[in-house]
Amino acid sequence: MSTATTHDAHHEDHPSGLLRWVFTTNHKDIGTLYLIFSLLMLFIGGAMAMVIRAELFQPGLQFVEPQFFNSMTTMHALIMVFGAIMPAFVGLANWLIPMMIGAPDMALPRMNNWSFWILPFAGVMLVSTLFMEGGAPASGWTMYPPLVLQTGDAFPFLIFSVHLLGISSIMGAINVIVTIVNMRAPGMTMMKMPLFVWTWLITAYLLIAVMPVFAGAVTMLLTDQYFGTSFFNAAGGGDPVMFQHIFWFFGHPEVYIMILPAFGVVSQIIPTFARKRLFGYSSMVYATASIAFLSFIVWAHHMFTVGMPLTGELFFMYATMLIAVPTGVKVFNWVSTMWKGSMTFETPMLFALGFVVMFTIGGFSGLMLAITPIDFQYHDTYFVVAHFHYVLVTGSLFSLFAAAYYWLPKWTGNMYDEKLGKLHFWLSTIFVNVLFFPQHFLGLAGMPRRIPDYAVQFTEFNQISSIGGFAFGITQLLFVYIVIKTVRGGSKATDEVWEGAEGLEWTLTSPPPYHSFSTAPEVK
Amino acid sequence: MLLSKVKQTLAALAGSALLVCSGGASADYGLNLPRGVTSISKEAYDLHMLIMWICVAIGVVVFGAIFISILKHRKSKGAKPATFHESTTVEIIWTIVPFLILIGMAIPATKALVAMEDTSNADLSIKVTGYQWKWGYDYMDEGVSFISSLSTPKEQILNQQEKGEHYLLEVDNPLVVPVGKKVRLLLTANDVIHSWWVPDLGMKKDAIPGFVNEMWFRADEEGTYRGQCAELCGKDHGFMPIVVVAKNEADYQQWVTAQKTAMDADAAAAGRDWNMAELMERGEKVYNSSCAACHQANGEGVPGAFPGLKGGAIVTGPKDAHVDIVLNGKPGTAMGAFGGQLNDIDLAAVVTYERNAWGNDKGDLVQPSEVKAAR
Numbered sequence: 052m053s054t055a056t057t058h059d060a061h062h063e064d065h066p067s068g069l070l071r072w073v074f075t076t077n078h079k080d081i082g083t084l085y086l087i088f089s090l091l092m093l094f095i096g097g098a099m100a101m102v103i104r105a106e107l108f109q110p111g112l113q114f115v116e117p118q119f120f121n122s123m124t125t126m127h128a129l130i131m132v133f134g135a136i137m138p139a140f141v142g143l144a145n146w147l148i149p150m151m152i153g154a155p156d157m158a159l160p161r162m163n164n165w166s167f168w169i170l171p172f173a174g175v176m177l178v179s180t181l182f183m184e185g186g187a188p189a190s191g192w193t194m195y196p197p198l199v200l201q202t203g204d205a206f207p208f209l210i211f212s213v214h215l216l217g218i219s220s221i222m223g224a225i226n227v228i229v230t231i232v233n234m235r236a237p238g239m240t241m242m243k244m245p246l247f248v249w250t251w252l253i254t255a256y257l258l259i260a261v262m263p264v265f266a267g268a269v270t271m272l273l274t275d276q277y278f279g280t281s282f283f284n285a286a287g288g289g290d291p292v293m294f295q296h297i298f299w300f301f302g303h304p305e306v307y308i309m310i311l312p313a314f315g316v317v318s319q320i321i322p323t324f325a326r327k328r329l330f331g332y333s334s335m336v337y338a339t340a341s342i343a344f345l346s347f348i349v350w351a352h353h354m355f356t357v358g359m360p361l362t363g364e365l366f367f368m369y370a371t372m373l374i375a376v377p378t379g380v381k382v383f384n385w386v387s388t389m390w391k392g393s394m395t396f397e398t399p400m401l402f403a404l405g406f407v408v409m410f411t412i413g414g415f416s417g418l419m420l421a422i423t424p425i426d427f428q429y430h431d432t433y434f435v436v437a438h439f440h441y442v443l444v445t446g447s448l449f450s451l452f453a454a455a456y457y458w459l460p461k462w463t464g465n466m467y468d469e470k471l472g473k474l475h476f477w478l479s480t481i482f483v484n485v486l487f488f489p490q491h492f493l494g495l496a497g498m499p500r501r502i503p504d505y506a507v508q509f510t511e512f513n514q515i516s517s518i519g520g521f522a523f524g525i526t527q528l529l530f531v532y533i534v535i536k537t538v539r540g541g542s543k544a545t546d547e548v549w550e551g552a553e554g555l556e557w558t559l560t561s562p563p564p565y566h567s568f569s570t571a572p573e574v575k
Numbered sequence: 576m577l578l579s580k581v582k583q584t585l586a587a588l589a590g591s592a593l594l595v596c597s598g599g600a601s602a603d604y605g606l607n608l609p610r611g612v613t614s615i616s617k618e619a620y621d622l623h624m625l626i627m628w629i630c631v632a633i634g635v636v637v638f639g640a641i642f643i644s645i646l647k648h649r650k651s652k653g654a655k656p657a658t659f660h661e662s663t664t665v666e667i668i669w670t671i672v673p674f675l676i677l678i679g680m681a682i683p684a685t686k687a688l689v690a691m692e693d694t695s696n697a698d699l700s701i702k703v704t705g706y707q708w709k710w711g712y713d714y715m716d717e718g719v720s721f722i723s724s725l726s727t728p729k730e731q732i733l734n735q736q737e738k739g740e741h742y743l744l745e746v747d748n749p750l751v752v753p754v755g756k757k758v759r760l761l762l763t764a765n766d767v768i769h770s771w772w773v774p775d776l777g778m779k780k781d782a783i784p785g786f787v788n789e790m791w792f793r794a795d796e797e798g799t800y801r802g803q804c805a806e807l808c809g810k811d812h813g814f815m816p817i818v819v820v821a822k823n824e825a826d827y828q829q830w831v832t833a834q835k836t837a838m839d840a841d842a843a844a845a846g847r848d849w850n851m852a853e854l855m856e857r858g859e860k861v862y863n864s865s866c867a868a869c870h871q872a873n874g875e876g877v878p879g880a881f882p883g884l885k886g887g888a889i890v891t892g893p894k895d896a897h898v899d900i901v902l903n904g905k906p907g908t909a910m911g912a913f914g915g916q917l918n919d920i921d922l923a924a925v926v927t928y929e930r931n932a933w934g935n936d937k938g939d940l941v942q943p944s945e946v947k948a949a950r
Contacts, residue, residue, distance in 0.1 A: 110742060111734040118810045118880060184879045191807045197784060198767040198809055201909050203879065285785020291768060292783060326650070328660035356770060356805075357781045358762075358788035361692045365685060372677045379673045380666065382637060387665070389644040391657035396649075404645070408638060415630035422680065424615075424687035425623045427779050428608055431770060431805040496605030497774045499805045502813030504732060506743045508605065 073168070076160035077565060078145045079462075084167050085142030086455075090531070092134030092174060093448075097524050099127040104486075104520035107513045110505055120503035121189035122181070128192035132309070133216045134174050136443065139451050140312040141166075141223045144251050146462065148227060150556035151245045153236025153574065155566040158229040166222035173215035180205035191501060193302070194269065196283040196294050200276050207277075210269045217262040224258035227251055236555070238574035242333065245554050249336050250315030253343045257304045257311075260347075265301035268294060292357050299350035307346045310442060311339060313410075313450035314381060317403045319554070320457050321385055324400035325392030326551035331384040338377035338384075345374050355426045364423045371421035375414070382411055397549075398472030402453035405480050406446060413441030416491065431501075434494025440487045445480075452479070452530065459537050460544035464562040467537040475533060478526040485519025609774050612800065612821070613792045616777025618687045626680055633676075691778065694789040697759030699752070705762070705769030705782035705804070707909065708811035708868060711916055712750050715761075719834040722916055723748045724864055725814050729872075732814075744801040747864070749818035753827040754797050762788040766911050767809060773802030773817055781806055794821035809909065810880075811868050845919045845943040851927070854940055858928025861921045866929075869909060874933040881909065885933040894941060897926055898949045914950060919943035 066074055075081060102123045106114050115123070145163065149156055157163050180187040185203015188194070194209075202209065231252045235244070244252075271282040272294070281287025283294045314335075322329045329335065351359060351367040359367075385407050394400070416438040420426050429435060452475070460466050489512035494500075498509045505513065544561040555572055556563070610620045648654045704711035709724035726747045730736040739745070752758050762771055762782040771790075772779035780790040794800070803816040822830060863872060869881040876883035884890045889897055901922060904912035913922065923943045930937040 110738060112732055113734070116810075117813065118877075121807065121810065121812070186880065189809075195768060195807075198807065201767070201809060285783075291785065325648075325656065327656040327658070330659070331661050331666055333661075334666045356779050357783065358786065361689065364688060364692070368684065368688070369681060372681060375677060376670060376673050380670060383669045386637060386640050386644070388660075389641065390648065391654070391659075392644070392648050393650040393654045393656040394645065394648055395651070396645075404641070408641065411634070411637060415634060418630060418680075419623070419626050422622060422626055422684045424684055424691055425608075425619050425626070427691070428616075428619050428623070428774065428777065430779055431772075431807075492606045495608045497609070497802065499772070499803055499813075501807045502803075504743060504813050506741070507738055 074164070076156075076164050078149050078157045078160070078163065078567070079563070079565070081157075081163050081167050082142045082145030082147075083462075085138045085145060085170075088167075088170055088174070089135045089137075089139035089142060090534075092130050092138070093527070095178065096127050096130035096135055097527065099123045099130070100520065101524050103127065104517040106503055107505070108517040109514070110507050110510055112504055115503070117503045118186060118189055121191075121501065122187040124501050125188050125191050126177070126181070129177060129188075130174075131443075132192065132305070133213075134170075134177075136309045136447050136451070137220065138170060140251075140254075140309070140447075141220075143247075143312065143316070143451075143454055143458075144223070144227050147458065147556060148230055148248055148251060149234070150559060150563060150567045151248050151554055152231065152234060152239055153555050153568045153572045154230065154234035155568050157226050158234055159226045162222050163226050166219045166226065169215050169219040169222075173212045173219065176208050176215070177212040180208050183208070193295075193298060194272065195298075196272060196275065196291050199272060207273065210273045213269050214266055217266045220258050221262050224255035224262075227255040228259075231255075236568070236571040236574050242336070243574060245315075246318035246329065246332070246335055246339075247312070247315035250311045250318075250339050253339050254308050254311045257308050257343055257346065261301040261304045261308075264297060265305075268297040268301065271297075292354075295354045295357060296351065299353045300347070302353065303350040304343070304346040306439075306442070307342060309447050310410075311343065313406065313447045314339060316450045316454045316457075317385065317406050320399050320403040320453055321388050321407075323457075323549050323551045323553070324397060324403075325389045325394050327388060327392040329384070330387035330390075331380070334380055335384055338380045341377040342374060345370060345377070349374065352421060352423075352426070355423050356430050368421060368423040372418065374421075375418050378414055382407060382414075395550075397456075398467070398469060398476055399453045399457035401473065401476040402449050402456065405476065406449045406453060409441055409445030409449065409480075409483075413438055413446055416441065429494060431499055432494035433490040433498045433500055436500050437487050437490035437494060440490070444487070445483055449479075452476075455530075455534065457549075458556075459534065460548045461556060461559075461561050461563065463538050463541075464544055464560075465537050465539075465541035466544050467533055467541065471529065471533050471536075475526065475529045478529070479523060482519045482523035482526060486516055486523050487519070489513075489515045489519075611775040611777045612794050612796045612798065613775075613777050614795070615687070615691050615792065616775060618690065619777045622683055622687055625683065629676065629680065694759050694791045696757065697791060698756040700759045700761060701750070701752075702761045702763070703771055703782060704915075705764035705766075705771070705808065705815075706916060707766050707809050707911060708804070708815040709865075709916075710746075710750075710769075710771070710804075710815065710817060711765075712748075714831070717831050717835070719831060719838065721748045721834070722865075723750065723818070725816055727814075741801065743814065744803065744816045744818070746816055746818045749799070749820045751820045751822060751827060751830050752794060753824050754794050754821045755824075757791055757793045759789060759791045762790065765915065766909075768806050769804050769808045769815070770806035771802075771817060772805040773800050773819055775800040776802075776819065779805055794819070797821050797823060814868075841918055841920060845947070848942055848944075849920070849923065849940075851931075851940050854924045854927040855931060857920065858924035858926075859932070861917065861925040862928050862932075865913065865917065865921075866925065874929075874935075884929050884935075886935065890929045891935055891937060894926075894930075894939060894945075895949070897930065898922070898941060898946060901926055902946070902949060919946040919950075922946045 183204040188202050188205050188209045190199040274280040275282055281289040283289050283291045349371045352371045420429055456472055493509055493512045498505055546561050547557045608620050608623050700715040702713040709722055711722050713720040723746045726745045727743050731738045762780050764782040764784045769782040776792040778790050780788050800819045870876050870884050874885035902914040904910050920943045923941045923946045927940045
């Protein structure tokens with residue numbers, strides 16, 4: 052009896068101070084590390100966006116050289132995609148999946164530690180290219196050859212950091228799958244899993260399917276540059292367009308990797324604040340799976356202008372248009388969940404509603420972009436920039452804010468400041484639209500993306516966009532303040548936190564115990 | 576004290592913002608796609624408007640439902656939550672209806688696409704070559720060829736001079752086409768991928784090294800149409816515009832004749848010996864339009880990115896090696912092969928210029944005939 056007690060006590064005995072974080076195998080600690088890392092990256096990538104918007108405030112070259120401007124657009128995208136959005140969702144997965152399925156921790160805790168600790172090294176390596184001979188990568192995050200082969204000393208560091216980020220993602224994904232498949236509480240069948248768990252399960256499969264493809268593509272770039280191969284070199288019998296096909300075979304599932312978990316988050320939050328069960332649970336699951344399947348057969352819509360055969364263009368147009376169907380089902384289900392509910396509008400709900408409306412706007416422009424004959428006009432203009440920022444910023448990022456406000460009281464045991472949270476939402480929503488909506492007009496009027504200087508007729512909307520950008524950037528400091536304030540104290544949160552919240556995580560104390568569920572709960 | 580300082584700063588900022596808005600701006604900003612001057616641009620525009628209005632209509636329904644929910648079904652109004660949470664009928668309806676709408680969009684889209692991709696029966700074929708950072712045009716039948724590069728002065732870009740009406744959308748040699756004729760473009764590139772786009776002509780196509788892509792347009796109205804490179808192609812991607820001038824048949828023929836005469840004159844001049852002053856004068860011009868973007872007008876290059884030519888090993892070394900690198904480029908670097916872009920006189924002039932400018936003072940000169948022999 053006494054040995055059993057010591058054994059239990061030993062479990063709670065984890066290192067403190069800095070080493071706690073270095074050696075931790077605890078899903079909550081690792082989740083926190085992921086979230087802090089992604090927040091830091093959000094600000095580094097955001098600072099680069101500020102440089103871009105400052106240069107574009109007026110026609111002419113004011114602040115930076117064109118080459119450095121290209122580095123900024125490239126690094127901004129790489130850091131936001133691989134450093135901010137993806138790790139933030141992995142952080143959420145770490146924190147929430149064990150608590151949602153009634154498990155004590157993730158299935159592979161040591162690998163979990165490794166998959167996080169690779170990230171800071173990859174991130175530092177990527178950012179360090181800014182100080183290298185020849186400057187940081189400047190060929191766009193899509194790294195199209197032959198242009199990317201003109202990168203200076205930064206080139207191998209770019210490739211290697213992408214490899215590391217990929218390895219980290221794959222390990223994270225394996226962990227998610229193994230945990231969900233093996234560690235669900237008794238009685239929790241697949242079709243009883245919370246939607247956040249479902250969307251992450253599907254996302255994890257996407258990650259495992261496409262990250263190796265991406266690693267292969269960049270490795271071929273590496274051998275083309277240093278080992279005399281000609282995969283993408285036309286003069287050596289290779290094919291520069293083949294890189295684009297391989298890249299987007301990764302790249303299109305990649306954009307769903309960044310949005311499916313967001314669908315999951317929103318599907319948790321809306322029912323809570325509508326005080327009504329999620330409408331069409333099973334159709335939500337099937338819609339997610341359909342979107343994941345379609346994501347593998349639409350990649351070439353990113354490259355309609357490369358000169359494909361007519362039949363190829365038609366296939367990719369039709370397949371891309373089809374995505375509107377399951378995506379539409381999701382939006383209709385969210386709206387029906389709200390319909391005849393009993394809604395309140397705390398900050399998480401505000402961000403979730405903002406997500407539904409603005410993500411749908413991004414979906415509309417996505418549908419327009421799918422139509423090949425008009426994509427010839429939209430392609431590589433600011434219309435595309437506006438489109439993917441609506442789905443990635445007001446989509447993915449807004450869902451992350453919603454998630455942070457929704458679960459922070461559970462994580463910390465303290466309520467956040469509701470007034471400040473709402474202020475954060477309203478400022479973000481207003482300025483993000485001032486920032487990105489005018490970019491639709493710029494693109495339609497003929498402004499290409501990735502240019503440091505522009506013809507004078509684009510001045511007005513660029514200025515509006517820049518003002519929105521600066522204000523949106525500054526607003527995010529408010530988020531940091533709110534989070535720090537909540538972590539340090541505040542009114543105590545109850546275990547349920549939200550009146551209408553359902554799910555296993557709300558049966559735990561706030562903050563939850565170190566090993567979430569030491570005894571598996573029974574799910575009926 | 577502090578407050579008044581903040582107020583002052585804000586006032587100054589607002590003032591300068593207003594100044595900027597009124598100063599650098601032009602009145603003809605666009606909100607929408609141009610309707611353009613070709614059948615495909617008009618088709619694209621109509622399709623764009625159709626899809627947009629369908630999206631707006633769907634948006635009104637969806638956002639309307641959200642808005643009504645937010646207004647009516649809120650707890651503060653005493654709304655009690657309903658308990659329904661699924662309906663197979665409804666799910667089927669909102670799967671099928673969007674599908675039908677999509678079919679409605681796909682039919683006109685397919686028609687438009689088939690027409691756009693039909694490059695057969697062209698009246699005129701022009702080969703378009705993308706270079707970092709300019710365009711080369713070869714009229715396949717007329718034998719006319721030239722390079723077209725940005726003509727906006729550097730001073731305007733660096734804000735030392737007021738910006739002109741067509742800032743960044745003006746070139747030295749525009750592409751001239753006859754109005755009402757089906758023009759087929761054959762696109763390729765010499766170094767990296769570029770993309771040829773003029774919104775008013777309704778089409779964009781990538782120019783890819785090792786590939787020949789096709790696109791076509793038929794300009795219905797005389798006029799000048801402006802666009803720019805649409806695929807990131809390096810440092811000066813934002814500075815390689817496209818200008819197309821559509822002329823009536825008579826004016827077009829006159830232009831072709833003038834081009835041919837000029838090319839013949841150049842060919843004749845390439846045979847004779849040139850003196851130092853002539854080569855230096857022409858060399859400076861060629862250098863500024865073809866080389867200065869990287870190596871800089873003062874020959875000092877950009878440290879870490881582009882080597883300087885002032886006192887550089889190659890330009891102060893043997894003539895043959897110098898001519899060779901300009902003709903054939905240096906693989907694996909941004910140094911392109913200029914043999915296909917510049918004629919013998921231009922190449923001889925620019926090599927001579929580089930060997931004698933900025934205090935390099937080699938004193939030797941390269942004749943067009945030597946370049947011809949080195950090709």
